[in-house]
Amino acid sequence: MSDSPQEIPPLDIAQLNWTKLLGFEPSTEQLSAITAELEPARIIAGAGTGKTAVMACRIVWLIHQGKVRPDKVLGLTFTTKAANELATRVRTLLPKLKTQMADPSVLHDVGEPVIMTYNAFGAQLLKEHALRIGLEPDARVVVDALKYQLAFRVVSNTEVDLASVGYSPMSAVSDMMTLDQALASYMVEPFTVAQYCDELVKKYLATNYENEDHAKFVDTLQKRSR
Structure with a gap:
Protein backbone atom coordinates (compact mmCIF):
# COMPACT_ATOMS: atom_id res chain seq x y z
CA MET A 1 0.00 0.00 0.00
CA SER A 2 1.25 3.49 -0.81
CA ASP A 3 2.43 5.77 1.99
CA SER A 4 0.29 8.56 0.60
CA PRO A 5 -2.35 9.68 3.12
CA GLN A 6 -4.64 10.84 0.32
CA GLU A 7 -6.19 7.37 0.10
CA ILE A 8 -8.44 8.31 3.04
CA PRO A 9 -11.21 10.72 1.96
CA PRO A 10 -11.76 13.69 4.30
CA LEU A 11 -14.81 14.05 6.52
CA ASP A 12 -17.11 17.04 6.66
CA ILE A 13 -16.67 18.60 10.10
CA ALA A 14 -20.26 19.83 10.09
CA GLN A 15 -21.57 16.29 9.75
CA LEU A 16 -19.73 14.88 12.76
CA ASN A 17 -21.61 14.07 15.95
CA TRP A 18 -19.01 15.30 18.43
CA THR A 19 -21.05 14.39 21.51
CA LYS A 20 -21.35 10.80 20.31
CA LEU A 21 -17.68 10.73 19.40
CA LEU A 22 -16.17 12.30 22.52
CA GLY A 23 -18.90 11.85 25.08
CA PHE A 24 -19.17 15.64 25.40
CA GLU A 25 -19.62 18.69 23.20
CA PRO A 26 -16.19 20.32 22.72
CA SER A 27 -15.81 24.02 23.38
CA THR A 28 -14.90 26.41 20.59
CA GLU A 29 -11.26 26.38 21.74
CA GLN A 30 -11.13 22.58 21.91
CA LEU A 31 -12.72 22.20 18.49
CA SER A 32 -10.24 24.71 17.08
CA ALA A 33 -7.33 22.67 18.48
CA ILE A 34 -8.76 19.39 17.17
CA THR A 35 -9.33 20.64 13.63
CA ALA A 36 -6.29 22.94 13.27
CA GLU A 37 -4.11 22.67 10.19
CA LEU A 38 -1.31 20.11 10.16
CA GLU A 39 1.51 22.33 11.40
CA PRO A 40 3.48 22.88 14.64
CA ALA A 41 1.18 23.88 17.50
CA ARG A 42 0.86 23.65 21.26
CA ILE A 43 -2.02 23.43 23.69
CA ILE A 44 -1.79 25.43 26.91
CA ALA A 45 -4.37 24.43 29.51
CA GLY A 46 -4.61 23.45 33.15
CA ALA A 47 -5.05 19.99 34.64
CA GLY A 48 -8.41 18.33 34.04
CA THR A 49 -9.37 20.54 31.09
CA GLY A 50 -9.46 17.72 28.54
CA LYS A 51 -6.02 18.06 26.92
CA THR A 52 -5.59 14.31 26.49
CA ALA A 53 -9.07 13.94 24.99
CA VAL A 54 -8.35 16.79 22.58
CA MET A 55 -4.96 15.33 21.60
CA THR A 79 4.95 8.89 31.79
CA THR A 80 3.66 5.39 31.13
CA LYS A 81 0.31 6.35 32.62
CA ALA A 82 -0.11 9.23 30.16
CA ALA A 83 0.98 7.05 27.23
CA ASN A 84 -1.53 4.35 28.15
CA GLU A 85 -4.31 6.90 28.56
CA LEU A 86 -3.62 8.55 25.21
CA ALA A 87 -3.31 5.21 23.41
CA THR A 88 -6.56 3.95 24.95
CA ARG A 89 -8.42 7.09 23.90
CA VAL A 90 -7.12 6.88 20.33
CA ARG A 91 -8.05 3.20 20.04
CA THR A 92 -11.51 4.01 21.40
CA LEU A 93 -12.08 6.96 19.08
CA LEU A 94 -10.95 5.32 15.84
CA PRO A 95 -13.83 2.79 15.67
CA LYS A 96 -16.32 5.51 16.66
CA LEU A 97 -15.19 7.81 13.88
CA LYS A 98 -15.27 4.94 11.39
CA THR A 99 -19.02 4.72 11.91
CA GLN A 100 -19.35 8.29 10.65
CA MET A 101 -17.35 7.68 7.47
CA ALA A 102 -19.00 7.06 4.13
CA ASP A 103 -16.52 4.25 3.41
CA PRO A 104 -14.82 3.01 6.61
CA SER A 105 -13.15 0.18 4.69
CA VAL A 106 -10.40 2.59 3.58
CA LEU A 107 -8.92 2.27 7.06
CA HIS A 108 -8.72 -1.50 6.92
CA ASP A 109 -5.24 -2.88 7.55
CA VAL A 110 -3.44 0.49 7.66
CA GLY A 111 -1.87 0.01 11.10
CA GLU A 112 -2.35 2.27 14.09
CA PRO A 113 -0.53 5.18 15.76
CA VAL A 114 2.55 4.47 17.86
CA ILE A 115 2.14 5.98 21.33
CA MET A 116 4.77 5.49 24.04
CA THR A 117 7.01 7.29 26.50
CA TYR A 118 10.15 9.14 25.44
CA ASN A 119 12.24 6.52 27.25
CA ALA A 120 10.48 3.63 25.54
CA GLU A 136 24.90 -4.26 20.92
CA PRO A 137 21.18 -4.49 19.99
CA ASP A 138 20.34 -5.76 23.48
CA ALA A 139 21.85 -2.67 25.14
CA ARG A 140 19.47 -1.18 27.70
CA VAL A 141 18.51 2.42 28.36
CA VAL A 142 19.09 3.21 32.04
CA VAL A 143 15.81 4.62 33.37
CA ASP A 144 15.51 6.75 36.52
CA ALA A 145 14.50 3.85 38.77
CA LEU A 146 17.61 1.88 37.79
CA LYS A 147 19.79 4.98 38.15
CA TYR A 148 18.50 5.40 41.70
CA GLN A 149 19.26 1.76 42.53
CA LEU A 150 22.79 2.05 41.14
CA ALA A 151 23.41 5.31 43.00
CA PHE A 152 22.19 3.80 46.27
CA ARG A 153 24.45 0.77 45.75
CA VAL A 154 27.47 3.04 45.22
CA VAL A 155 26.66 5.10 48.31
CA SER A 156 26.09 1.99 50.41
CA ASN A 157 29.50 0.58 49.46
CA THR A 158 31.53 3.77 49.76
CA GLU A 159 34.39 3.94 52.26
CA VAL A 160 33.90 7.67 52.71
CA ASP A 161 32.44 8.76 56.03
CA LEU A 162 29.39 10.56 54.66
CA ALA A 163 28.56 12.23 57.96
CA SER A 164 31.99 13.87 58.04
CA VAL A 165 31.22 15.71 54.81
CA GLY A 166 27.66 16.63 55.74
CA TYR A 167 25.84 13.84 53.93
CA SER A 168 23.34 11.16 54.81
CA VAL A 188 29.50 16.89 30.25
CA GLU A 189 31.40 13.68 31.05
CA PRO A 190 31.89 12.68 34.73
CA PHE A 191 35.66 12.63 34.12
CA THR A 192 35.54 16.33 33.26
CA VAL A 193 33.87 17.13 36.58
CA ALA A 194 36.35 14.97 38.51
CA GLN A 195 39.24 16.69 36.75
CA TYR A 196 37.81 20.10 37.60
CA CYS A 197 37.47 19.12 41.27
CA ASP A 198 41.10 17.95 41.36
CA GLU A 199 42.25 21.26 39.87
CA LEU A 200 40.10 23.16 42.35
CA VAL A 201 41.67 21.30 45.28
CA LYS A 202 45.17 22.01 43.93
CA LYS A 203 44.29 25.67 43.53
CA TYR A 204 43.18 26.05 47.14
CA LEU A 205 46.11 24.02 48.45
CA ALA A 206 48.46 26.38 46.63
CA THR A 207 47.00 29.52 48.19
CA ASN A 208 49.16 31.38 50.71
CA TYR A 209 46.49 32.23 53.25
CA GLU A 210 45.94 29.45 55.77
CA ASN A 211 43.34 29.46 58.50
CA GLU A 212 41.06 26.96 60.15
CA ASP A 213 38.10 27.64 57.86
CA HIS A 214 40.27 27.39 54.76
CA ALA A 215 41.81 24.09 55.88
CA LYS A 216 38.38 22.68 56.72
CA PHE A 217 37.04 23.73 53.33
CA VAL A 218 39.93 22.09 51.45
CA ASP A 219 39.61 18.91 53.53
CA THR A 220 35.87 18.70 52.79
CA LEU A 221 36.47 19.40 49.10
CA GLN A 222 39.03 16.62 48.91
CA LYS A 223 36.70 14.13 50.59
CA ARG A 224 33.70 15.05 48.45
CA SER A 225 35.70 14.79 45.23
CA ARG A 226 36.73 11.19 45.85
Whole structure:
Protein backbone atom coordinates (compact mmCIF):
# COMPACT_ATOMS: atom_id res chain seq x y z
CA MET A 1 0.00 0.00 0.00
CA SER A 2 1.25 3.49 -0.81
CA ASP A 3 2.43 5.77 1.99
CA SER A 4 0.29 8.56 0.60
CA PRO A 5 -2.35 9.68 3.12
CA GLN A 6 -4.64 10.84 0.32
CA GLU A 7 -6.19 7.37 0.10
CA ILE A 8 -8.44 8.31 3.04
CA PRO A 9 -11.21 10.72 1.96
CA PRO A 10 -11.76 13.69 4.30
CA LEU A 11 -14.81 14.05 6.52
CA ASP A 12 -17.11 17.04 6.66
CA ILE A 13 -16.67 18.60 10.10
CA ALA A 14 -20.26 19.83 10.09
CA GLN A 15 -21.57 16.29 9.75
CA LEU A 16 -19.73 14.88 12.76
CA ASN A 17 -21.61 14.07 15.95
CA TRP A 18 -19.01 15.30 18.43
CA THR A 19 -21.05 14.39 21.51
CA LYS A 20 -21.35 10.80 20.31
CA LEU A 21 -17.68 10.73 19.40
CA LEU A 22 -16.17 12.30 22.52
CA GLY A 23 -18.90 11.85 25.08
CA PHE A 24 -19.17 15.64 25.40
CA GLU A 25 -19.62 18.69 23.20
CA PRO A 26 -16.19 20.32 22.72
CA SER A 27 -15.81 24.02 23.38
CA THR A 28 -14.90 26.41 20.59
CA GLU A 29 -11.26 26.38 21.74
CA GLN A 30 -11.13 22.58 21.91
CA LEU A 31 -12.72 22.20 18.49
CA SER A 32 -10.24 24.71 17.08
CA ALA A 33 -7.33 22.67 18.48
CA ILE A 34 -8.76 19.39 17.17
CA THR A 35 -9.33 20.64 13.63
CA ALA A 36 -6.29 22.94 13.27
CA GLU A 37 -4.11 22.67 10.19
CA LEU A 38 -1.31 20.11 10.16
CA GLU A 39 1.51 22.33 11.40
CA PRO A 40 3.48 22.88 14.64
CA ALA A 41 1.18 23.88 17.50
CA ARG A 42 0.86 23.65 21.26
CA ILE A 43 -2.02 23.43 23.69
CA ILE A 44 -1.79 25.43 26.91
CA ALA A 45 -4.37 24.43 29.51
CA GLY A 46 -4.61 23.45 33.15
CA ALA A 47 -5.05 19.99 34.64
CA GLY A 48 -8.41 18.33 34.04
CA THR A 49 -9.37 20.54 31.09
CA GLY A 50 -9.46 17.72 28.54
CA LYS A 51 -6.02 18.06 26.92
CA THR A 52 -5.59 14.31 26.49
CA ALA A 53 -9.07 13.94 24.99
CA VAL A 54 -8.35 16.79 22.58
CA MET A 55 -4.96 15.33 21.60
CA ALA A 56 -6.50 11.91 20.98
CA CYS A 57 -9.31 13.38 18.93
CA ARG A 58 -6.87 15.50 16.93
CA ILE A 59 -4.86 12.42 16.01
CA VAL A 60 -8.00 10.63 14.87
CA TRP A 61 -9.26 13.75 13.09
CA LEU A 62 -6.03 14.10 11.08
CA ILE A 63 -6.19 10.42 10.16
CA HIS A 64 -9.77 10.64 8.97
CA GLN A 65 -9.12 13.87 7.10
CA GLY A 66 -6.59 12.01 4.99
CA LYS A 67 -3.73 14.21 6.22
CA VAL A 68 -1.80 11.35 7.86
CA ARG A 69 -1.84 7.57 7.87
CA PRO A 70 -2.39 5.90 11.26
CA ASP A 71 0.96 4.11 11.16
CA LYS A 72 2.75 7.41 10.47
CA VAL A 73 1.64 9.01 13.75
CA LEU A 74 4.01 9.06 16.73
CA GLY A 75 2.71 10.17 20.13
CA LEU A 76 5.25 10.66 22.94
CA THR A 77 4.59 11.34 26.63
CA PHE A 78 6.73 11.56 29.74
CA THR A 79 4.95 8.89 31.79
CA THR A 80 3.66 5.39 31.13
CA LYS A 81 0.31 6.35 32.62
CA ALA A 82 -0.11 9.23 30.16
CA ALA A 83 0.98 7.05 27.23
CA ASN A 84 -1.53 4.35 28.15
CA GLU A 85 -4.31 6.90 28.56
CA LEU A 86 -3.62 8.55 25.21
CA ALA A 87 -3.31 5.21 23.41
CA THR A 88 -6.56 3.95 24.95
CA ARG A 89 -8.42 7.09 23.90
CA VAL A 90 -7.12 6.88 20.33
CA ARG A 91 -8.05 3.20 20.04
CA THR A 92 -11.51 4.01 21.40
CA LEU A 93 -12.08 6.96 19.08
CA LEU A 94 -10.95 5.32 15.84
CA PRO A 95 -13.83 2.79 15.67
CA LYS A 96 -16.32 5.51 16.66
CA LEU A 97 -15.19 7.81 13.88
CA LYS A 98 -15.27 4.94 11.39
CA THR A 99 -19.02 4.72 11.91
CA GLN A 100 -19.35 8.29 10.65
CA MET A 101 -17.35 7.68 7.47
CA ALA A 102 -19.00 7.06 4.13
CA ASP A 103 -16.52 4.25 3.41
CA PRO A 104 -14.82 3.01 6.61
CA SER A 105 -13.15 0.18 4.69
CA VAL A 106 -10.40 2.59 3.58
CA LEU A 107 -8.92 2.27 7.06
CA HIS A 108 -8.72 -1.50 6.92
CA ASP A 109 -5.24 -2.88 7.55
CA VAL A 110 -3.44 0.49 7.66
CA GLY A 111 -1.87 0.01 11.10
CA GLU A 112 -2.35 2.27 14.09
CA PRO A 113 -0.53 5.18 15.76
CA VAL A 114 2.55 4.47 17.86
CA ILE A 115 2.14 5.98 21.33
CA MET A 116 4.77 5.49 24.04
CA THR A 117 7.01 7.29 26.50
CA TYR A 118 10.15 9.14 25.44
CA ASN A 119 12.24 6.52 27.25
CA ALA A 120 10.48 3.63 25.54
CA PHE A 121 10.88 5.28 22.14
CA GLY A 122 14.57 5.90 22.80
CA ALA A 123 15.01 2.26 23.83
CA GLN A 124 13.30 1.12 20.64
CA LEU A 125 15.55 3.31 18.49
CA LEU A 126 18.59 1.95 20.31
CA LYS A 127 17.48 -1.64 19.77
CA GLU A 128 16.83 -1.08 16.06
CA HIS A 129 19.93 0.97 15.26
CA ALA A 130 22.49 0.05 17.96
CA LEU A 131 24.85 -1.61 15.49
CA ARG A 132 25.06 1.62 13.49
CA ILE A 133 26.75 3.32 16.46
CA GLY A 134 28.83 0.37 17.59
CA LEU A 135 26.55 -0.91 20.37
CA GLU A 136 24.90 -4.26 20.92
CA PRO A 137 21.18 -4.49 19.99
CA ASP A 138 20.34 -5.76 23.48
CA ALA A 139 21.85 -2.67 25.14
CA ARG A 140 19.47 -1.18 27.70
CA VAL A 141 18.51 2.42 28.36
CA VAL A 142 19.09 3.21 32.04
CA VAL A 143 15.81 4.62 33.37
CA ASP A 144 15.51 6.75 36.52
CA ALA A 145 14.50 3.85 38.77
CA LEU A 146 17.61 1.88 37.79
CA LYS A 147 19.79 4.98 38.15
CA TYR A 148 18.50 5.40 41.70
CA GLN A 149 19.26 1.76 42.53
CA LEU A 150 22.79 2.05 41.14
CA ALA A 151 23.41 5.31 43.00
CA PHE A 152 22.19 3.80 46.27
CA ARG A 153 24.45 0.77 45.75
CA VAL A 154 27.47 3.04 45.22
CA VAL A 155 26.66 5.10 48.31
CA SER A 156 26.09 1.99 50.41
CA ASN A 157 29.50 0.58 49.46
CA THR A 158 31.53 3.77 49.76
CA GLU A 159 34.39 3.94 52.26
CA VAL A 160 33.90 7.67 52.71
CA ASP A 161 32.44 8.76 56.03
CA LEU A 162 29.39 10.56 54.66
CA ALA A 163 28.56 12.23 57.96
CA SER A 164 31.99 13.87 58.04
CA VAL A 165 31.22 15.71 54.81
CA GLY A 166 27.66 16.63 55.74
CA TYR A 167 25.84 13.84 53.93
CA SER A 168 23.34 11.16 54.81
CA PRO A 169 22.98 8.19 52.43
CA MET A 170 19.72 9.58 51.03
CA SER A 171 21.05 13.11 50.52
CA ALA A 172 24.13 11.69 48.79
CA VAL A 173 21.93 9.69 46.41
CA SER A 174 19.78 12.75 45.78
CA ASP A 175 22.83 14.86 44.90
CA MET A 176 24.14 12.10 42.64
CA MET A 177 20.84 12.04 40.74
CA THR A 178 20.89 15.83 40.44
CA LEU A 179 24.47 15.75 39.17
CA ASP A 180 23.58 13.04 36.65
CA GLN A 181 20.74 15.17 35.27
CA ALA A 182 23.00 18.21 35.03
CA LEU A 183 25.72 16.23 33.24
CA ALA A 184 23.17 14.90 30.75
CA SER A 185 21.65 18.35 30.18
CA TYR A 186 25.00 20.01 29.49
CA MET A 187 26.56 16.93 27.84
CA VAL A 188 29.50 16.89 30.25
CA GLU A 189 31.40 13.68 31.05
CA PRO A 190 31.89 12.68 34.73
CA PHE A 191 35.66 12.63 34.12
CA THR A 192 35.54 16.33 33.26
CA VAL A 193 33.87 17.13 36.58
CA ALA A 194 36.35 14.97 38.51
CA GLN A 195 39.24 16.69 36.75
CA TYR A 196 37.81 20.10 37.60
CA CYS A 197 37.47 19.12 41.27
CA ASP A 198 41.10 17.95 41.36
CA GLU A 199 42.25 21.26 39.87
CA LEU A 200 40.10 23.16 42.35
CA VAL A 201 41.67 21.30 45.28
CA LYS A 202 45.17 22.01 43.93
CA LYS A 203 44.29 25.67 43.53
CA TYR A 204 43.18 26.05 47.14
CA LEU A 205 46.11 24.02 48.45
CA ALA A 206 48.46 26.38 46.63
CA THR A 207 47.00 29.52 48.19
CA ASN A 208 49.16 31.38 50.71
CA TYR A 209 46.49 32.23 53.25
CA GLU A 210 45.94 29.45 55.77
CA ASN A 211 43.34 29.46 58.50
CA GLU A 212 41.06 26.96 60.15
CA ASP A 213 38.10 27.64 57.86
CA HIS A 214 40.27 27.39 54.76
CA ALA A 215 41.81 24.09 55.88
CA LYS A 216 38.38 22.68 56.72
CA PHE A 217 37.04 23.73 53.33
CA VAL A 218 39.93 22.09 51.45
CA ASP A 219 39.61 18.91 53.53
CA THR A 220 35.87 18.70 52.79
CA LEU A 221 36.47 19.40 49.10
CA GLN A 222 39.03 16.62 48.91
CA LYS A 223 36.70 14.13 50.59
CA ARG A 224 33.70 15.05 48.45
CA SER A 225 35.70 14.79 45.23
CA ARG A 226 36.73 11.19 45.85
